[in-house]
Each structure stands twice: as structure tokens, then as C-alpha cells.
Amino acid sequence: xxxxxxxxxxxxxxxxxxxxxxxxxxxxxxxxxxxxxxxxxxxxxxxxxxxxxxxxxxxxxxxxxxxxxxxxxxxxxxxxxxxxxxxxxxxxxxxxxxxxxxxxxxxxxxxxxxxxxxxxxxxxxxxxxxxxxxxxxxxxxxxxxxxxxxxxxxxxxxxxxxxxxxxxxxxxxxxxxxxxxxxxxxxxxxxxx
Amino acid sequence: xxxxxxxxxxxxxxxxxxxxxxxxxxxxxxxxxxxxxxxxxxxxxxxxxxxxxxxxxxxxxxxxxxxxxxxxxxxxxxxxxxxxxxxxxxxxxxxxxxxxxxxxxxxxxxxxxxxxxxxxxxxxxxxxxxxxxxxxxxxxxxxxxxxxxxxxxxxxxxxxxxxxxxxxxxxxxxxxxxxxxxxxxxxxxxxxx
DNA sequence: GTTGTTGTTGAACGATCGTATAACAACCGC
DNA sequence: GCGGTTGTTATACGATCGTTCAACAACAAC
Numbered sequence: 001x002x003x004x005x006x007x008x009x010x011x012x013x014x015x016x017x018x019x020x021x022x023x024x025x026x027x028x029x030x031x032x033x034x035x036x037x038x039x040x041x042x043x044x045x046x047x048x049x050x051x052x053x054x055x056x057x058x059x060x061x062x063x064x065x066x067x068x069x070x071x072x073x074x075x076x077x078x079x080x081x082x083x084x085x086x087x088x089x090x091x092x093x094x095x096x097x098x099x100x101x102x103x104x105x106x107x108x109x110x111x112x113x114x115x116x117x118x119x120x121x122x123x124x125x126x127x128x129x130x131x132x133x134x135x136x137x138x139x140x141x142x143x144x145x146x147x148x149x150x151x152x153x154x155x156x157x158x159x160x161x162x163x164x165x166x167x168x169x170x171x172x173x174x175x176x177x178x179x180x181x182x183x184x185x186x187x188x189x190x191x192x193x
Numbered sequence: 194x195x196x197x198x199x200x201x202x203x204x205x206x207x208x209x210x211x212x213x214x215x216x217x218x219x220x221x222x223x224x225x226x227x228x229x230x231x232x233x234x235x236x237x238x239x240x241x242x243x244x245x246x247x248x249x250x251x252x253x254x255x256x257x258x259x260x261x262x263x264x265x266x267x268x269x270x271x272x273x274x275x276x277x278x279x280x281x282x283x284x285x286x287x288x289x290x291x292x293x294x295x296x297x298x299x300x301x302x303x304x305x306x307x308x309x310x311x312x313x314x315x316x317x318x319x320x321x322x323x324x325x326x327x328x329x330x331x332x333x334x335x336x337x338x339x340x341x342x343x344x345x346x347x348x349x350x351x352x353x354x355x356x357x358x359x360x361x362x363x364x365x366x367x368x369x370x371x372x373x374x375x376x377x378x379x380x381x382x383x384x385x386x
Numbered sequence: 387g388t389t390g391t392t393g394t395t396g397a398a399c400g401a402t403c404g405t406a407t408a409a410c411a412a413c414c415g416c
Numbered sequence: 417g418c419g420g421t422t423g424t425t426a427t428a429c430g431a432t433c434g435t436t437c438a439a440c441a442a443c444a445a446c
């Protein structure tokens with residue numbers, strides 16, 4: 001039997017266990033029993049903290065998205081005051097710790113595949129990506145105040161980052177994280193020249 | 194009861210049913226019964242044409258990949274002799290019929306999520322993406338004979354296309370297929386300038 | 387210490403999963 | 417036509433799925 005934990009710690013443990021299951025077994029392999037075994041907990045407990053496994057996965061997506069958002073903000077804060085440096089830090093943070101971990105990449109790909117078929121996941125996805133794009137647009141506007149439209153550059157940079165991230169996640173990508181960063185910087189200059 | 198079909202037609206029907214299931218229900222929702230219902234066939238038949246559902250999915254990935262490859266080649270053939278036009282046709286074909294259909298996009302995202310966890314799918318993925326990159330590299334070399342390295346540009350273009358494709362697939366993307374094409378052309382010029 | 391609330395377990399339920407197989411239908415060679 | 421091969425169905429099996437719930441353990445209030 002497991003020792004009783006504080007409720008928020010237990011809930012957090014279940015979120016992390018869900019993320020680990022999604023990374024290891026994919027969207028098709030995650031299950032209540034797998035999650036609870038991963039968390040070292042009895043299968044009945046998922047119903048106590050979440051309404052069901054679907055809600056647990058949704059909460060995990062929200063938590064993962066928030067974590068990434070905080071890491072992005074931290075990278076920007078560390079970049080100093082120069083607008084271009086702040087924008088570049090935001091864009092390249094996806095290829096550095098703590099975001100560029102194999103586990104997080106795997107979890108994220110699983111969320112992509114769930115987004116198409118689960119409306120609740122799709123809503124969270126829209127929120128997360130909306131925030132991400134909004135962050136890029138704000139930093140672009142700060143770096144290039146004269147620019148008329150920030151939407152398309154934000155779309156373009158998001159797409160390149162996601163594409164590079166995807167191939168890094170699927171393994172055997174014929175490039176390094178450092179090369180990915182360099183490509184993002186090149187793309188940024190091409191878009192805002 | 195279903196009328197008997199020619200074996201290759203029946204097998205092809207099962208491949209298409211599998212693809213439709215992956216698009217509609219995702220990697221987590223596909224099942225023998227769903228596939229066979231979609232194909233209008235009894236569940237036992239999947240074992241007759243494939244060793245099991247895993248093999249059916251793998252065969253579907255191979256068939257889908259071949260179809261995309263043929264569509265890409267057709268787009269190049271239609272583009273005429275100019276090297277740059279041929280390269281651009283190869284790159285933008287992903288955003289035009291028959292490749293840019295909602296069903297194909299959905300199926301493809303499901304394959305991405307399976308790639309991380311199923312070695313057989315991963316092998317097929319490596320083959321398909323190897324061919325795609327090889328195609329880009331050959332067209333780049335033809336268009337820019339003096340270029341030393343074609344690997345990184347091919348990586349970069351593949352990533353942008355996948356990223357744009359992903360967001361188009363997940364719905365509510367804040368851009369059109371035409372804008373995606375224009376971005377790919379811009380990226381091409383930035384890489385090979 | 388007693389009582390009541392909350393966390394947790396482990397087993398049970400019905401549903402669905404993938405696969406195997408016996409029976410039947412359709413086709414082919416003769 | 418007839419026998420043998422192949423396609424197809426329907427069902428059955430064991431495993432696993434998500435969820436529920438009675439029972440028990442841990443803690444808080446008093």
C-alpha cells in the first residue's frame with residue numbers, strides 16, 4: 001500500500017505519470033492501469049482525482065502546455081533587454097532544456113494525434129497554440145514596430161519549429177538541435193528582412 | 194453477406210478502410226472491428242489478408258507513402274523542364290490535391306504518433322522520409338549545381354512543410370494552403386540564395 | 387479517545403479488444 | 417457436375433479496457 005500524500009502532490013504525480021505513459025506508449029497505448037502503475041497507485045484512484053482517463057489526459061495537456069509556456073518566458077527573461085535577442089530566445093528555447101527532452105517531445109506528439117479526434121483536447125490545443133503565437137507576435141512587434149502584419153511570420157515560425165521538433169522526436173533526424181536553432185534564426189531573418 | 198471480390202481489390206479496400214479509420218478515430222481509436230465495419234466486411238477477414246491489425250496498419254502506411262510519392266512525382270512531371278519550377282512543384286504539391294485532403298492529413302498525423310512506439314512503423318517512416326528528402330536533394334542539386342551541401346536545406350524544407358501540414362490538419366489554422374505555398378517558396382529562396 | 391471526513395485499495399462489472407477457428411459460399415480445374 | 421481450393425462469415429475465447437464501489441486506513445476536529 002502506498003503512503004498517503006498531500007492531495008496536490010498526488011494529483012501532480014498522476015499528471016506526470018500520464019505524461020510518461022504518453023511518451024513511452026503513445027496515444028494508443030495509454031490506459032488507466034498503465035498510468036496508475038506508473039504512479040505507483042491503485043487504478044481506482046484516477047476516478048478520485050479526475051472524472052476519468054480522458055479528463056486526466058486533458059489535465060496533463062494543460063499542465064504540459066503551461067510548463068512549456070513558463071520555460072519560454074524564462075528563456076525570454078534571461079535574454080536581456082534587446083528585442084531581437086528576446087524574440088530569438090523565445091524561438092530557440094524549444095531546442096534547449098528543459099523543453100527539448102525526449103519525454104516531452106514524445107508526449108507532445110501524442111497530444112497532436114489526440115487533438116484531431118477529441119474536442120476537449122482540441123480546445124486545449126487551440127488555447128496553447130494561441131498563446132504561443134501571441135507570444136511570438138508580441139515579440140515580433142517589439143522588435144519590428146513598423147511591421148504591418150505579424151500573423152503570417154508567427155505562423156511560419158511556429159510551423160518550422162513544430163516540424164523540426166517532430167523529426168527530432170521521431171528519432172534518427174539527420175540534424176542536431178544546434179542546427180535546428182540556426183535554421184530558425186535564418187528563417188526569422190528571411191521573414192523580417 | 195458481402196459479394197466476393199478479387200483478392201487484390203479486397204486487400205486494397207481494407208487498406209483504404211484502415212486509412213479512413215485512422216483519419217476519423219486516430220491512432221488510439223483504430224481497431225479490427227472498426228476497420229472491417231468500414232470496409233463492409235467481417236472482422237475475421239483482417240487475419241486472412243494481413244497477419245494482424247499491426248501488419249494492416251503498417252501496410253497502410255506503406256501504401257499511403259507510395260501514393261504521396263507518386264503524387265509528388267506527378268507534380269514534378271507536370272512542371273516542365275525548368276529546374277527551379279520542378280523543385281518548387283515538388284515542395285508545394287503537399288498543399289494541393291490529391292495530397293492536401295483532410296483525410297490524408299489525419300491519417301498522416303496518426304502515423305506520426307505511431308512511429309515513436311512501433312518499430313515496424315518507424316522503419317517504414319524512415320524509408321518514406323528518406324525518399325522524400327532524397328527527392329528534394331536531387332532537385333536542389335539540379336537547380337543549384339554549385340551548392341556544396343543539400344542535406345540541411347532538405348531538412349529545413351521538410352520541417353516547414355510538415356509543420357504547416359500539421360497545423361492545417363489539426364484544424365482552425367490561421368492561414369490558407371495558398372499562404373503555406375508562398376511561405377515554402379520564401380523559405381526556399383532564403384535557403385538557396 | 388472518539389467521530390467524521392478524506393484518501394486509497396482491490397476486486398468486480400460489462401464492454402471491447404485481437405485473434406483463432408469451425409462452418410459455409412464462391413470459384414477453379416477437370 | 418464434382419472435388420478441392422480459397423474467400424468469407426459468425427462466433428467464441430482470453431485479455432484488457434474504463435468505471436464503480438464496498439471496505440479499510442489515515443488524518444482532522446473536538
